[in-house]
Amino acid sequence: MEYVIEMLNIRKEFPGIVANDDITLTLKKGEIHALLGENGAGKSTLMGVLFGMYQPEKGKIKVNGEEVRITNPNVANRLGIGMVHQHFKLVDNFTVTENIVLGSEPRKFGIALDIDRAAKRIEELSNHYGLNVDPHAKIEDISVGMQQRVEIMKMLYREADVLILDEPTAVLTPSEIEELMKIMRNLLKEGKSIIIITHKLKEIKAVADRCTVIRRGKSIGTVNVSETSEASLAEMMVGRHVSFNVNKKESIPGKVVLNIENVSVKNNRKVLGLKNFSLDVKTGEIVGIAGVEGNGQSELVEAITGLRKLENGQIFINGEDITHLPIRKRIEKGIAHIPEDRQKRGLVLDYTLQSNMVLEVYNKQPFSKFGLLNYNKIKDYAKKIIESFDVRSGEGTSSIARTLSGGNQQKAIIGRELELNPDLLIAVQPTRGLDVGSIEYIHKRLIEHRDKGKAVLLVSLELDEVLQLSDRIAIVNNGELIGVVNASETNENEVGLMMAGVSKERSV
Amino acid sequence: MRTTIVSLIAVLLGLIAGGLLMLFIGSNPIEGYSYLFQGALKNPERVGNMLATATPLVFTGLSVAFAFRTGLFNIGAPGQMLIGGLCATAIGLSFDMSRPMLLVVMVLAGFIGGALWAFIPGLLKAKFNVHEVVSTIMMNWIGYWTVYYVVPGYFKGEFLETESKQLPEAASLRVPFLSDMFQGSYINLGLFIAVVAVIVIGFIINKTTLGFELKAVGFNRDAAEYSGMRVNRNIILSMLISGGLAGLAGVAMYTGNASTMQIGIMPSQGFDGIAVALLGANAPIGVFFAAVFFGILYSGTGFMNAMTEIPPEIANTIIAIIIYFAATSVLIHRLIGKFSKKRSNSNDIAAKKGEI
Amino acid sequence: MWTIIEQIFPYAIVFTIPLLITALGGLFSERSGVVNIGLDGLMIIGSFAGALTIHYLQDIWSNHSLVLWVGLLVAALAGLLFSLLHAFASINLSADQIISGTAINMIAGALTIFLARNITGSGNIRITSGFVSDNVPFLSKIPIIGDLFFSKTYWTTWVILLILIISAFVLYKTKFGLRLRACGEYPQAAEAAGVNVRRVRYIGVMLSGAFSGLGGALIIVTYAGEFTGTVSGLGFLALASLIFGQWKPFGILGATLFFGFATTVANVSQVIPELAVIPPIILKIFPYVVTLLALVVFSKSSQAPKAAGEPFDSGKR
Amino acid sequence: DEKGKDGDTKKADLKVGMVTDAGTIDDKSFNQGTWEGIKLAEDELGIQTKYLKPAGTTEAEYLKEIGNLYDAGYKFIVTPGFKFETAVFKAQDKYEDAKFVILDGNPHSGDFNPVVKENTVAVFYAEHQSGFLAGVATAIELKEGEAGFIGGMEIPAVQKFNWGFQQGVAYANENLGTKINLKQENVLYQGTFDDKAAGGQIAAQMFDRGVNVIFTAAGGVGVGAIDEAKKRVQDGEEVWIVGVDVDQYEDGKLPDGKSVILTSAMKKLAHSTFEIIQQELDGEFPGGKTLTLDVKNDGVGLPEKNPNLSEDTISKVNEVYEKLKAGEIEVKAEQGSLFK
Numbered sequence A: 001m002e003y004v005i006e007m008l009n010i011r012k013e014f015p016g017i018v019a020n021d022d023i024t025l026t027l028k029k030g031e032i033h034a035l036l037g038e039n040g041a042g043k044s045t046l047m048g049v050l051f052g053m054y055q056p057e058k059g060k061i062k063v064n065g066e067e068v069r070i071t072n073p074n075v076a077n078r079l080g081i082g083m084v085h086q087h088f089k090l091v092d093n094f095t096v097t098e099n100i101v102l103g104s105e106p107r108k109f110g111i112a113l114d115i116d117r118a119a120k121r122i123e124e125l126s127n128h129y130g131l132n133v134d135p136h137a138k139i140e141d142i143s144v145g146m147q148q149r150v151e152i153m154k155m156l157y158r159e160a161d162v163l164i165l166d167e168p169t170a171v172l173t174p175s176e177i178e179e180l181m182k183i184m185r186n187l188l189k190e191g192k193s194i195i196i197i198t199h200k201l202k203e204i205k206a207v208a209d210r211c212t213v214i215r216r217g218k219s220i221g222t223v224n225v226s227e228t229s230e231a232s233l234a235e236m237m238v239g240r241h242v243s244f245n246v247n248k249k250e251s252i253p254g255k256v257v258l259n260i261e262n263v264s265v266k267n268n269r270k271v272l273g274l275k276n277f278s279l280d281v282k283t284g285e286i287v288g289i290a291g292v293e294g295n296g297q298s299e300l301v302e303a304i305t306g307l308r309k310l311e312n313g314q315i316f317i318n319g320e321d322i323t324h325l326p327i328r329k330r331i332e333k334g335i336a337h338i339p340e341d342r343q344k345r346g347l348v349l350d351y352t353l354q355s356n357m358v359l360e361v362y363n364k365q366p367f368s369k370f371g372l373l374n375y376n377k378i379k380d381y382a383k384k385i386i387e388s389f390d391v392r393s394g395e396g397t398s399s400i401a402r403t404l405s406g407g408n409q410q411k412a413i414i415g416r417e418l419e420l421n422p423d424l425l426i427a428v429q430p431t432r433g434l435d436v437g438s439i440e441y442i443h444k445r446l447i448e449h450r451d452k453g454k455a456v457l458l459v460s461l462e463l464d465e466v467l468q469l470s471d472r473i474a475i476v477n478n479g480e481l482i483g484v485v486n487a488s489e490t491n492e493n494e495v496g497l498m499m500a501g502v503s504k505e506r507s508v
Numbered sequence B: 001m002r003t004t005i006v007s008l009i010a011v012l013l014g015l016i017a018g019g020l021l022m023l024f025i026g027s028n029p030i031e032g033y034s035y036l037f038q039g040a041l042k043n044p045e046r047v048g049n050m051l052a053t054a055t056p057l058v059f060t061g062l063s064v065a066f067a068f069r070t071g072l073f074n075i076g077a078p079g080q081m082l083i084g085g086l087c088a089t090a091i092g093l094s095f096d097m098s099r100p101m102l103l104v105v106m107v108l109a110g111f112i113g114g115a116l117w118a119f120i121p122g123l124l125k126a127k128f129n130v131h132e133v134v135s136t137i138m139m140n141w142i143g144y145w146t147v148y149y150v151v152p153g154y155f156k157g158e159f160l161e162t163e164s165k166q167l168p169e170a171a172s173l174r175v176p177f178l179s180d181m182f183q184g185s186y187i188n189l190g191l192f193i194a195v196v197a198v199i200v201i202g203f204i205i206n207k208t209t210l211g212f213e214l215k216a217v218g219f220n221r222d223a224a225e226y227s228g229m230r231v232n233r234n235i236i237l238s239m240l241i242s243g244g245l246a247g248l249a250g251v252a253m254y255t256g257n258a259s260t261m262q263i264g265i266m267p268s269q270g271f272d273g274i275a276v277a278l279l280g281a282n283a284p285i286g287v288f289f290a291a292v293f294f295g296i297l298y299s300g301t302g303f304m305n306a307m308t309e310i311p312p313e314i315a316n317t318i319i320a321i322i323i324y325f326a327a328t329s330v331l332i333h334r335l336i337g338k339f340s341k342k343r344s345n346s347n348d349i350a351a352k353k354g355e356i
Numbered sequence C: 001m002w003t004i005i006e007q008i009f010p011y012a013i014v015f016t017i018p019l020l021i022t023a024l025g026g027l028f029s030e031r032s033g034v035v036n037i038g039l040d041g042l043m044i045i046g047s048f049a050g051a052l053t054i055h056y057l058q059d060i061w062s063n064h065s066l067v068l069w070v071g072l073l074v075a076a077l078a079g080l081l082f083s084l085l086h087a088f089a090s091i092n093l094s095a096d097q098i099i100s101g102t103a104i105n106m107i108a109g110a111l112t113i114f115l116a117r118n119i120t121g122s123g124n125i126r127i128t129s130g131f132v133s134d135n136v137p138f139l140s141k142i143p144i145i146g147d148l149f150f151s152k153t154y155w156t157t158w159v160i161l162l163i164l165i166i167s168a169f170v171l172y173k174t175k176f177g178l179r180l181r182a183c184g185e186y187p188q189a190a191e192a193a194g195v196n197v198r199r200v201r202y203i204g205v206m207l208s209g210a211f212s213g214l215g216g217a218l219i220i221v222t223y224a225g226e227f228t229g230t231v232s233g234l235g236f237l238a239l240a241s242l243i244f245g246q247w248k249p250f251g252i253l254g255a256t257l258f259f260g261f262a263t264t265v266a267n268v269s270q271v272i273p274e275l276a277v278i279p280p281i282i283l284k285i286f287p288y289v290v291t292l293l294a295l296v297v298f299s300k301s302s303q304a305p306k307a308a309g310e311p312f313d314s315g316k317r
Numbered sequence D: 001d002e003k004g005k006d007g008d009t010k011k012a013d014l015k016v017g018m019v020t021d022a023g024t025i026d027d028k029s030f031n032q033g034t035w036e037g038i039k040l041a042e043d044e045l046g047i048q049t050k051y052l053k054p055a056g057t058t059e060a061e062y063l064k065e066i067g068n069l070y071d072a073g074y075k076f077i078v079t080p081g082f083k084f085e086t087a088v089f090k091a092q093d094k095y096e097d098a099k100f101v102i103l104d105g106n107p108h109s110g111d112f113n114p115v116v117k118e119n120t121v122a123v124f125y126a127e128h129q130s131g132f133l134a135g136v137a138t139a140i141e142l143k144e145g146e147a148g149f150i151g152g153m154e155i156p157a158v159q160k161f162n163w164g165f166q167q168g169v170a171y172a173n174e175n176l177g178t179k180i181n182l183k184q185e186n187v188l189y190q191g192t193f194d195d196k197a198a199g200g201q202i203a204a205q206m207f208d209r210g211v212n213v214i215f216t217a218a219g220g221v222g223v224g225a226i227d228e229a230k231k232r233v234q235d236g237e238e239v240w241i242v243g244v245d246v247d248q249y250e251d252g253k254l255p256d257g258k259s260v261i262l263t264s265a266m267k268k269l270a271h272s273t274f275e276i277i278q279q280e281l282d283g284e285f286p287g288g289k290t291l292t293l294d295v296k297n298d299g300v301g302l303p304e305k306n307p308n309l310s311e312d313t314i315s316k317v318n319e320v321y322e323k324l325k326a327g328e329i330e331v332k333a334e335q336g337s338l339f340k
């Protein structure tokens, strides 16, 4: 058997955690090999080891049968290994070509960069593999899907034979995913071998030849994809039977809580990111927003919460016009917001947990009086949230927020927002980056909130999550509302199509 | 606690480095330091002078530290000092009121003057995101030239173009009971105002909703905005307070330690505030002790210089080295930090494992 | 008015050049991702090292202009070495770069005087003679331009302008420049592409040290003639020019020329009856006020390197 | 009694201290001149010396350094500059067993009423006379042309140099047939004592506008002007600088050994400081007195050697000097109708 890559008994420790424990992964020439595991299972770390970003404590790596030491990414490049990282490593204000040549620059006259030669070569490669990238475009001006192709192009430019793709599909539309798979098959034809990390079992079934599953840093096994099912892959991954369904009762919608009328909002690039958007959310229902990242979801949420100015249109809460109210007033009117980026907006990472728990109410009685804080009351309040949401931390309420793990940070924020008992809860990516147990728990709490007769607006890039939790689904594309469908009457295909901009007549 | 240790280590390293310099020029460091401390503390008068030297540093240190705590880097304290001092001096020279009244108005005017000078960088930061480091440097020079032309233009001394008129006794922060207690030292009411400021600022930062907001904005502007705090207003407010404190440094300096304003001098106490704040770990009480420590160094060097061959520049050198060590002691912080974090982290993981 | 401009111009240029080279140094540092407010201190180091070298060499070699060039070289070297303190603190220790820069300024100010006094016995180090300005043959005869640009120029001016052009070329047209800019924008991307971010940043900071040192010594050999322990805040002005010039080599040229010109006009306004009618305070604060306004104007489209000021953490995701 | 003891038993053990004014000990001017006198006394009379540099220029800072000197046993303290007036006023009471020499000023409590105690001597220099002589010398040597004046900050000593210089030029024009022009715009105070760039730029402007000689009384600003003049001379222009306080001939030296310093309007700081120290050692400390050092006692004047002045000029200046001494010429120390 001919292996291009053999990672044998790899062990990688981080202070306090063994990220990879005796993991073996082999890659055959010309195969697509999937790497599957929960969050934090150690997938990225393992690939980091292969790509020379980390040095393993134990284990061997062989490339084409020869043992190698990959001390840094340059060595990996020389060995023909390329990697597309989970988070793109592209310089925004550089052109495609500049990004691609960075680190292995062609030169003329000994010193000057030869951008033209590189651009020509990129154009050729692009045509050859059907990637269709414009070498002179600036990264900040091209779509996420296109940026990913630039990342792939980087590897091809360096003539990598082994390509590592870390969660490449998380940011793509269903149709872009299709495209990517096509590209991957093209690459195979050219004699490349691919390792792909993904959480999406469907995709593994669709493209991969073999799949290695790891759990909590340990190797569970490698299977031939054609001989296994999604359910058994999932079971391998988490170690128990996983039900893919969320249990919830039929919703009983009541009066309108949130009413958005013809709202247009500019995005960071100063063009309309949300166009003439209208939507209602009623008591007792969860309305999901489905769409590919960057299609107006953030703008919508920021418009409702007051973080962004409206160009036109109006927003009502319980019939009251809040279009021009400041943020704090809106919170007082009953809007709570689980923000998309917990570290950017959700928490003051250098504050204690208890201070974070009163971020919106510190100036209210009983937490303060005459401008003086009452720490005892704040502590009690925070304790209550922390206990009821099982937020784990080193020093309880006086832990600094930064020291909490991502999942616990998220639970704290959700607890804080639910504790406000808002009429409208806006939950943006509430389970991003969390493990299965936490996800189940948070889903349960969101549904409970709905069942208390409150309204929930759920924004998620995970189509599955939207489909499972929502009662109704509003699909956005390019800042426009494509349509609203009942969750019970739709399916992934339909929503996927709409996310790609294919409009539908049927609307609810 | 940890920051205190770090500061103390920095001080120690700075003093060691200073000692090495003394050796390098062939002097005896033990002797040098002993004269240095004697020079600052030998008798009540010297203690008084040392405290008076420290007083403006307490204010500028507080100013920088307060801004720091709220996420701003105010290196405009020199300019704010000048304008604060100018305003107080102007009041002192122009009005005839009962002494307590006059002093209160002067202090207020000094605070407002400094605040005003910091308002512009604050506004530019809030509205246009202009980095305050550059804008406060510009304001320093604008303040410098403003004093340069306003003092001779409006408050010219009797025989001198380069100084303001002498403040009348009623407008001076010096009071007989203090001067007598410290045997004729120039210690003055500025010290009391400084102590009050330390307490008030400590109170604001730690105990009030205002402090809660200002710090939140400083730590994480986005989160503050998200939770409904008025970010721009808070940035401006925090610059106002920071500038006001520097303005008070000007009051203490020009109407307490001195009784005239001289033109053409950018007060070094403004820049020293950065060092004081850093060494004091940006905590009001820490600032106070750091200022006193610098006061000792500054006021003791003269005597050391008189008794030995060690040049007075050694004080500045020691302070600079201390600051470098304080700046790089992040390393120590980190190491301790990593250690404790990893521990809580592994507990966390252990807990999770138990769960399943 | 024209004759005034003509007369002032050469002096404005002389004042501009140290600012220009220092700001250019700051550009390399910040473009690599390290904010350097220690420029002022680095200039002081350069002016000290330059003055000291020239002071001693002129005793031996007296009036050889080579002495001055050696002085400049030593100054650049001293600045470079001293900047390692900042590089070490901000690159290896992830210290707050502004604080580290402040410490650099303080150490430079104190240590140089201390050393000057201990080495030469005086806090001031005087050089016997500096560069002499000269008209460029032929070119200075060109009408208008000749008077403005080619009269009373210093050799050093042309050298610095050459460095400016080379810098622009290096920054935009070479492999090193591409990597440098990438490190200032998104160091993780550079690292993933196999660039040694720390090394690039070290080079960036060291260039800023060398250039600032050169800038400080240029003051001595062109117009000051004497080291006195300060460069009168020119390092901060260079920093402002860097921002005013939007982190671009020719933007910096424009900004420093503006400062050079405005300061010179303010300085000589008293002698010039046409200018003496303007209250001197206006002229004195003019450059600073304009800078503030410029910062406001540019704030919307700021080209600041995105990662400047952030310690590089390769694990950051 | 105190004096007697010191004077008789251990003269050479006299410890003389100095507190510097704004600016450094190396300012080529006031501080340095004073210090050189003290150093001279150290070399020739074997006293001990020490100078201290205060952190600021306030009365409090000055008093602090005076206290430091006193506590360290330096009980003969020299303070250069009018800024010490109030500090010395207090010190002379506070440290009764110490002696104070204040140059260019009179102790007073802030009300400008001089109070010179027995342990203090106040020394004034007739800068206007010095400036006058420099003005005369300049005019005679150059015969015709334009002169300028660059001052540092507008303080009394600098002003008096300026006014004296103007009177000197006018005197020569009226009585000695010279034609030196002095325009109002060419008489200015730069505003600092350290801005060399400005000094050079201003000098350049003046030279460009036809000024041939500039009298600088401006510390570092003057250094800038001297450097500019040097460059011009090396370029073949003929321009001059008149130095101040001390003989600045060396500062103006060109590689060919010549100097751009035409002459210098001197205050014989070193000399007078030395003398007072000597008097103290001789038990003749002129305590309680206010001394005015002027032409009469050779306290001010031009350098002994003026390589750039012709024999003729020197002899003419000497005549003027004698007249000044004899009181035949009077130089005012006030602005009157003069520029600035």
Ligand SMILES: Nc1ncnc2c1ncn2[C@@H]1O[C@H](COP(=O)(O)OP(=O)(O)OP(=O)(O)O)[C@@H](O)[C@H]1O
Residues within 6 Å of the ligand: A014, A015, A017, A019, A037, A038, A039, A040, A041, A042, A043, A044, A045, A046, A086, A433, C315
């Ligand atoms: N640089 C690092 N330093 C310390 N710990 C790390 C580091 N990188 C990863 N870890 C930890 O190692 C474990 C494995 O992380 P890794 O990123 O490999 O997970 P993953 O399987 O890729 O997860 P995901 O699906 O979320 O991407 C996690 O607990 C993570 O917190």
Ligand SMILES: Nc1ncnc2c1ncn2[C@@H]1O[C@H](COP(=O)(O)OP(=O)(O)OP(=O)(O)O)[C@@H](O)[C@H]1O
Residues within 6 Å of the ligand: A039, A040, A403, A404, A405, A406, A407, A408, A433, A434, A435, B341, B345, C315, C316, C317
């Ligand atoms: N780049 C890094 N550098 C240093 N430490 C890291 C890094 N990434 C992760 N860690 C450490 O790993 C711990 C776990 O981080 P992470 O956010 O991946 O948690 P997790 O295991 O995924 O937990 P959760 O499931 O709650 O998200 C953090 O507390 C942190 O100490």
Ligand SMILES: [Mg+2]
Residues within 6 Å of the ligand: A043, A044, A045, A086, A166
């Ligand atoms: Mg991963």
Ligand SMILES: [Mg+2]
Residues within 6 Å of the ligand: A039, A040, A406, A407, A433, A434
């Ligand atoms: Mg995680």
